[in-house]
Structure formats: C-alpha cells, structure tokens
Amino acid sequence: MRNRVLSSICFVCILASALSAAASSKSVPGPAKKVSSKKQSPHSAKSKRASAKSKSKKGAWKRHGQQQIADDRTREIQAALIKANYLDGAPSGSMDARTKAALSRYQQDNGWQTKVVPDSRALIKLGLGPDHSNLLNPTTAALPNIKPGDGSSSGSQE
Numbered sequence: 001m002r003n004r005v006l007s008s009i010c011f012v013c014i015l016a017s018a019l020s021a022a023a024s025s026k027s028v029p030g031p032a033k034k035v036s037s038k039k040q041s042p043h044s045a046k047s048k049r050a051s052a053k054s055k056s057k058k059g060a061w062k063r064h065g066q067q068q069i070a071d072d073r074t075r076e077i078q079a080a081l082i083k084a085n086y087l088d089g090a091p092s093g094s095m096d097a098r099t100k101a102a103l104s105r106y107q108q109d110n111g112w113q114t115k116v117v118p119d120s121r122a123l124i125k126l127g128l129g130p131d132h133s134n135l136l137n138p139t140t141a142a143l144p145n146i147k148p149g150d151g152s153s154s155g156s157q158e
Contacts, residue, residue: 071094077123079091080128081102081126086102086103087102103117106122106126
C-alpha cells in the first residue's frame with residue numbers, strides 16, 4: 001500500500017513537470033520579446049508624430065512672459081539700491097551680478113527669500129512699487145499704506 005502511494009505521488013510530480021515544460025516551450029516560440037509597460041494605442045503612428053511635436057514645444061512655457069527686466073527699470077532699481085547703501089557707483093542699466101548680489105543682500109537683510117531677485121516686497125520697500133497715478137479714484141481706492149523704507153503695511157499681522 002505504501003509503495004502504491006509513493007508511486008502515485010511520483011507519477012503526479014513527473015506529469016506536472018512534463019506539462020509545465022511543455023507549456024513554457026509553447027508560450028515562447030522564438031526569441032524572447034521585450035515586454036513594454038506602456039499600453040500601445042491603436043493610433044500609435046499618429047501619437048508618435050504628436051509626441052515629436054510636443055518634444056519640440058516642451059520648454060515653450062518657459063519662454064512666455066517677461067524674460068528680463070528692461071534697462072530703464074534696472075536703472076531705477078540700481079539708483080534705489082545706491083540710495084539705500086547696498087550698491088555703489090553709477091546705475092548702468094544692466095542687471096549684472098553686482099546688482100543681483102545687492103538685491104539678494106537687501107532681501108536677506110529684510111528676512112525675505114533670496115533666490116528670486118527682485119522680490120516684489122523689495123521693490124515696494126525701495127519705493128519702486130506699482131504706480132497708482134492712473135487710478136480713477138486714488139483717494140478712495142483700497143491700497144496698502146506702505147511708505148518707502150518702512151517695510152510694513154497696514155494689513156500686516158505682527
């Protein structure tokens with residue numbers, strides 16, 4: 001009885017391994033194919049052309065908007081930094097490394113971020129904030145009460 005059970009188990013193991021080998025040899029008839037994790041679209045030729053176009057426009061969003069500060073505005077910023085003793089010399093009108101370093105130092109001294117120069121708060125504190133002369137009702141408009149050199153506004157929470 002014991003021999004019969006053992007022979008049945010051996011027969012089942014041999015049969016299972018033979019079936020497994022036969023199934024694996026049928027599933028790969030030739031060289032192994034590369035399996036892609038991306039699903040192929042039925043419009044793959046069309047999507048390839050579209051992706052070629054999108055690659056050329058990939059960084060286009062970086063080119064929109066203001067690319068650099070105008071020379072006259074840079075002269076105004078440099079003059080204000082000279083007046084605040086953060087820059088020396090005469091305003092040149094070019095946003096050079098010396099001007100960026102002065103702006104960065106000014107922003108750091110006021111506790112503001114230094115990666116993006118100029119910061120809007122720095123320009124306002126230097127007296128170069130938005131021009132409100134063209135408002136229809138400048139006396140009743142809801143404007144922040146910021147004085148050049150003050151650095152605080154009427155709505156600040158301290």
